[in-house]
Amino acid sequence: MATAHLLEEHRTALTGHCYRMLGSAAEADDAVQETLIRAWRGLDQFEARASLRTWLYRIATRVCLDSLGDRSRRARPMELGPASSADGPLSSRPASEWIEPIPDAHVLPTDANPAELAILRQSIRLAFVAALQHLPPRQRAVLLLTEVLGWSAAEVADSLDTSVASVNSALQRARATLATHDLTPRAPLSGTQSTLLERYVHAFERYDVDALTALLHQEATLSMPPYELWLRGHASIRAWLLGRGAGCRGSRLVPVSASGSPAFGQYRSSGPGGRHEPWALIVLEVSEGHITALNSFLDTEALFPRFGLPRELAP
Numbered sequence: 001m002a003t004a005h006l007l008e009e010h011r012t013a014l015t016g017h018c019y020r021m022l023g024s025a026a027e028a029d030d031a032v033q034e035t036l037i038r039a040w041r042g043l044d045q046f047e048a049r050a051s052l053r054t055w056l057y058r059i060a061t062r063v064c065l066d067s068l069g070d071r072s073r074r075a076r077p078m079e080l081g082p083a084s085s086a087d088g089p090l091s092s093r094p095a096s097e098w099i100e101p102i103p104d105a106h107v108l109p110t111d112a113n114p115a116e117l118a119i120l121r122q123s124i125r126l127a128f129v130a131a132l133q134h135l136p137p138r139q140r141a142v143l144l145l146t147e148v149l150g151w152s153a154a155e156v157a158d159s160l161d162t163s164v165a166s167v168n169s170a171l172q173r174a175r176a177t178l179a180t181h182d183l184t185p186r187a188p189l190s191g192t193q194s195t196l197l198e199r200y201v202h203a204f205e206r207y208d209v210d211a212l213t214a215l216l217h218q219e220a221t222l223s224m225p226p227y228e229l230w231l232r233g234h235a236s237i238r239a240w241l242l243g244r245g246a247g248c249r250g251s252r253l254v255p256v257s258a259s260g261s262p263a264f265g266q267y268r269s270s271g272p273g274g275r276h277e278p279w280a281l282i283v284l285e286v287s288e289g290h291i292t293a294l295n296s297f298l299d300t301e302a303l304f305p306r307f308g309l310p311r312e313l314a315p
Contacts, residue, residue: 274315
């Protein structure tokens with residue numbers, strides 16, 4: 001019979017599944033905890049006709065579907081309206097309305113083989129998780145169980161108490177919806193891209209805006225949840241960095257990995273004494289030798305502890 005220890009071994013994989021379903025790291029943690037509680041209480045119903053992991057995924061999927069209910073989808077600023085100007089209004093929205101980044105280590109199982117790991121990493125990218133939010137909850141579940149976990153239509157139908165025909169129909173509609181989004185797979189960082197990140201860190205910490213701009217794709221975006229404002233293109237991003245964003249001059253960056261992408265904890269100078277305080281978690285999107293998106297998440301009180309980042313940097 002499964003024990004609490006065996007159940008706990010699946011926490012990372014389940015967290016990834018719940019994060020894809022919910023778009024929130026905090027909600028994913030809550031959903032996994034509820035999954036493990038339900039599993040522990042229902043161990044006598046587990047008859048080993050399926051693997052323990054499959055059984056747990058079924059429970060987790062149902063927990064997520066219960067959680068989603070009729071609530072509105074989470075989003076990224078780029079989905080809410082057209083790009084703004086660097087001096088546009090800074091209107092904010094509650095944290096519950098935004099897609100959140102998540103540490104790779106919390107959602108990528110260490111026992112996954114390289115092929116599985118590649119699929120799992122692609123499926124936690126911010127763009128992919130945001131696209132999933134456009135799917136009704138059950139379509140979302142069907143797509144993730146088949147496309148990410150590799151379940152058969154029959155297995156999904158059994159898990160969701162529906163028919164194979166309904167699963168195939170939902171999968172077809174989900175694929176059609178995702179086809180309208182740019183979800184081009186991103187390859188693991190190459191040596192060239194690693195050099196790009198080094199150049200980004202050096203340029204940012206020197207606050208060399210010319211060098212920073214040169215690293216960006218012509219259509220690169222800059223967003224800053226919880227603010228709705230987002231920018232596109234060199235001119236707007238440069239204007240922001242030299243204007244309202246100039247307080248970032250003198251920042252220091254600490255590397256982390258978030259949502260399958262390179263990321264950094266940004267610390268801004270707090271004045272005399274040389275200390276630096278948390279300002280943003282920056283998640284970069286990189287493609288073909290350029291940075292295509294700068295996603296700065298400003299809720300450092302929630303994010304920095306989750307990523308194991310210190311409360312301040314000493315001189």
